[in-house]
Amino acid sequence: MNTVLYIASRSDIAGGEIYLRDVFQHLDRSRFRPLVVLPGDGAFRNLLDEMGVEWVIQAVNYGWLKPPLPWYSFLAELPQRVRNLVRLIEENQVALVHTNSNQILEGALAAKLAGVHHLIVVHIPFQSNLPIYQRFPLNPHSFAELIGDLSSRIIAVAEPVARSLSPPIPREKIRVIHNGIELERFQTLRQFEQPSIRQELGIPQNAPLITGVGRLHPDKGFEYFVEAAGKVAREFPEAHFAIVGSADSSDYQARLKARVQALGIDRCFHFLGFRQDIPTILTQSDVFLLTSRTEGGPYVLIEAMACGCACVASRCGGFVEYVIRPGHTGFLVEYGDPESAADALRELLRNPGLRQQIAKQGREFVLTCGEFDVRHSVQKLMDVYEDVLSLPSPAAGSYAVDLLLQGAIEIGYLGQKITAMEERLTKAERVAALMLENPLVKAARTLKSKLTS
Known part of the structure; x- marks a missing residue:
């Protein structure tokens, strides 16, 4: 049995954690033993316990850090x-390290030093606004080149994601594996689910319900969902709109x-917050609206299609x-264009026959194309594992990694010292300014001036 070390980026549950949940549900435990490194305690740890998956916590914040001290501390603590x-x-005796995020470098560096294979799953293209570029003088191209050098294989969740990585990563290192869902669950879902969400919210059965799902974060573009809802509601005052997802940013939620x-x-x-019954909500929705800025393999889109929602999605x-x-199978609109999204929603609401036809065709596509079955996806992932493990183990150690880690220590240490000095200097300047404004000091300076004149 081969032990696979999984590096997770979050302690709560979002798309990446749903991906790992599905992997662990269908992983052949007689061949692969999963061990997960978590950045903190939270809901994902609870889920791993329920699934019987081992875990350890290495506390770290992979999100945005407000410079300067947390930023420099992240660097200093990297080694x-x-x-x-x-x-x-x-x-x-880990045989393979599986990094499950675009934002994490530690797993690849550790695998290189230990002389074991590393694999990364790239859920979205490397972008210039990722938090990791706060800490390192890298850009998406150079980061992809570094990850490519440190990894035996790269998994992309969609072909456009793969194309965004090559060059600089050689295409022969990249494998495309779509995210999958439990198709059997969705094949019978509409037949047995009860209309609980409409009863809960007091929405009439014949009122249109337009739903969006995702964590409340600017990347999900929910401000455009809200603007489109405002436009649609003027023509369809009976329509209702729902956003399902936890608040990743309380400020963003308040603005919405x-x-x-x-x-x-x-x-x-x-605003429904975090829910465990998303498929139930989707089966009772008429239209699903995806307004994200960027996605790789959005589970919720294929789930919405499998649930029989007519879908409108940003490109x-x-x-x-x-x-x-x-x-x-749906409508596409440009990101950040609420007017186009509203136009698509109005067309679907004006034409129930068209809405039902698109919902039916989208559902049939997802359920029958054979590319979004989670068992198929996890089997392809295990095939990649076997392929990688059949290769000779990488040589342990790397002077380049050693230099990078030493540089991180020194930049982090110097940055913290400079920040502390700047804070002390600022305090000294404030004290000096207060002293100069003190009436006694002013009087003494005036007296001195008279005595010396």
């Missing part, structure tokens, strides 16, 4: 995190709610434009 992973690899009130649609707009990359065939 210790890598050494901890190397020790974990050696103690557990304030805009809903300003548009006067708060009576028909519902946000990944496999979105593969599964949404305009006018056949």
Whole structure:
């Protein structure tokens, strides 16, 4: 049995954690033993416990850090995190390190030092606004080149994601594996689900319900969902709108709610927060609206199609434009264009027959194309594991990695010292300014001036 060390980026549950959940549900445990490194305690750890998956916590924040001290601390502590992973690899005889995020470098560095294979799953293209570029003088091209050098294989969740990586990564290193869902569950879902969400929210059975799903973060573009809802509600006042997802940013959530009130649609707009019954909600929705800025393999889009929703999606990359065939399995609109999104929604609401036809064709595509079955996806991933493990193990150690880690220590240490000095200097300047404004000091300076004149 081969131990696979999984590096997770979040302690709560978002798309990447759903991906790992599905992997662990269908991984052949007689061939692969999963061990997960978590950045903190939270809901994902609870889920791993329920699934009988081993885990360890190495506390770290992979999100945005407000410079300067947290930023420099992240750098200064990087070598210790890598050494901890190397020790974990050696103690557990790890054969393969699987990094599950575009934002994490530690797993690849540790695998190189330990002399084991590394694999990364790239869920979205490397972008210039990722938090990792706060800490390193890299850009998407140079980061992809570094990851390519440190990895035996790269998994892309969609063909456009793969194309965004090559060059600089050699195409022969990249494998495309779509995210999958439990197709059997969705094949019978509409037949047995009860209309609970409409009862819960007081939405009439014949009122249109337009739903969006995702964490409340600017990347998901929910401000355009709200603007489109305001436009649609003027023609269809009976329509209701719902956003399902936890608040990744409380400020962003507050801005969304304030805009809903300003548009006067708060009576028909519902923020549902985190829910465990998303498929149930989707089966009771008429239209699903995806407004994301960028996506790789959005689970919720194929789930919405499998649930029989007519779908409208922004051109946000990944496999979105593969599964949404305009006018056949859904509608595509440009990101950041609420007027176009509203036009698509109005067309679907004006034409129930068209809406039902598109929903039916989208559902049939997802359920029958054979590319979005989670068992198929995990089997392809295990095939990649076997392929990688059949290769000779990489040589342990790297002077380039050693230099990078030493540079991180020094930049982090110097940065913290400079920041502390700047803070002390600022305090000294404030004290000096207060002293100069003190009446006694002013009087003494005036007296001195008179005595010396």
